[in-house]
Amino acid sequence: MGMISRVRGRIRSDSFSKFHSIKSEDKIANIVWLISIVFLLPYWAPRGLLVALGGAWLMAAYTCLVLPLLISANYRYPARWYPAVAKVARKVARRLRAPTARVLRVLKAAYAPIDRAEKLFLQMNNLSTMISQLLIFTACDRLLVFRGRLTCLYSLMFYNVITYSVNYVREICTKEDWSPYVNVTRHSRVKHLAMSATKIVLEWTKAVTFIVTMTFILLTLGLEQGLEHFRPTALYTTITGTYYLLSEKTFLELWPIALSALKLERLEGMETLYCGVWARGITTAIAVPLVPMLAWNERWRLAFLIIYICIIVHGRHRLGEALFKLNEAQGSLARFRRATAQELSTLEDVCAVCLGTMKSARVTPCAHFFHADCLRKCLATSDRCPICVREYVFC
Incomplete structure (x- = not known):
């Protein structure tokens, strides 16, 4: 009898503890839900309480600190009605799937002319890039510079001047023909007087323009204390400079060259593709947080x-x-699998396409080693091995 009573008491105590823990978790979930509502109240205050107290940067800092905590707390302690709401939402989504697909098809057909206009706009590369730069610079001007009304225009002008200087220096460094004369034909030694005179005038004009431009920059930044409405802050210069360097065509062509000099084997010769993705991704990421900040400032x-x-x-x-x-x-x-370090060390061979040493390589099914970039270029023209001319057969 004593053993039976002890077992009954232990069962009652365990069941009570489980009931108590469930009740305690419900209380914590309700408290978390109420605290979440309290912490979200500043977003609904008239004219933005956080912006009025400390500006847009206080709102951004508050958002980055508070919202992740609220989401994780509600995920850890979900209220009882969360699963019911999620179940209803899934049921409604299943019922609306077919009508939504029809509506999307109609919207896609209606958006097709706009899509063609967007592609035509992007084909005008210089114009579309300049408009996007001007929009970002103007947004930074409105948010980060309080008394500089023309800071965005002055900044864009200075960046374009720097780009012109970089282009001129790059042209000088990559120039192969330094002769001031132009021959009548490619294999002739007879000088074309008119074309030679035009070439000499153009080269001297470029040199004089470059010298005048650099002198203007030095005088503006060195002797003058600043233009009348040009008051950029360090954050403004960082954001606009980064956006310009990652969106201007001249620098987009230079970044892969600089990255190739590092000789990162992990990129496998695809520096141009990686730089394109990184540049477009960073410029888009710079533009995204500016939108809510502009909305808060109306x-x-x-x-x-x-x-x-x-x-x-x-x-x-x-x-x-x-x-x-x-x-x-x-x-x-x-x-194609990657070659291991042991295979490369025992191979001691060069790539059959570019005749360069192989620190990393891809292996074909016929056991031939190539640089990844060289193999990719060969695949663009043929699906056969460049050495044994066999079709690739994968198991």
């Missing part, structure tokens, strides 16, 4: 233009195109 038209041009148009087309090219290149190489 700059609705500028916020809409940045959403449409800098995020939707440039992000969807240019970033999407860069990602597609990178995924296509990686997909073509995914069938």
Whole structure:
């Protein structure tokens, strides 16, 4: 009898503890839910309480610190009605799947002319890039510079001057023909007087323009204390400079060259594709946080233009195109395994395509080793091995 009573008491105590723990978790879930509502109240305050107290940066810092905590707390202690709401939402989504697909097809057909206009706009590369830069610079001007009304225009002018100087220096470094004369034909030694005179005038004009431009920059930055409305802050210069360097065509062509000099074997000779994805991704990421900050400052038209041009148009087309090219290149190489360090050390051979040493390589099914970039270029023209001319057969 004593043993039976002890077993009954232990069962009662265990069941009570389980009931008590469930009740305690429900209390914690309700408390977390109420605290979440309290912490979200500043977002609903008239004219933005956080912006009024400390500006847009206080709102951004508050968002980055508070929202992750609230989401993780509600995920850890979900209220009883969370699963019911999720179940109802899934049921409604299943019922609306077919009508939503029909609506999306109609919207896609209606959006087709706009899509063609966007692609035509992006084909005008210089114009589309300049408009996106001007929008980002203007947004930074409105948010980060308080008394500099023309800071965005002055900044864009200075960056363009620097780009011109970089282009001129690059042209000098890569120039092969230093002769000031132009021959009548490629294999003739007879000088074409008119074309030679034109070439000499153009070269001297470029040199004089470069000297005048550099002198102007030195005088403006060295002797003058600053232009009348040009008051950039360090954060403004960092954001605008980064966006310009990652969106201007001249620097987009230079970044892969600089990355190739590092000789990172992990990139497998696809520096141009990786730089395109990184540049488009970073510029889109710079534009995204500017939109809510402009909305809090009631700059609705500028916020809409940045959403449409800098995020939707440039992000969807240019970033999407860069990602597609990178995924296509990686997909073509995914069938071929990477060579191990032991295989490369025992091979002591060169790539049969470029005749360069192989620190990393891909192995074909016929046991031939190639650089990944060389193999990718060969795959673009033929699906056969460049050495034994056999078709690739994968098990």
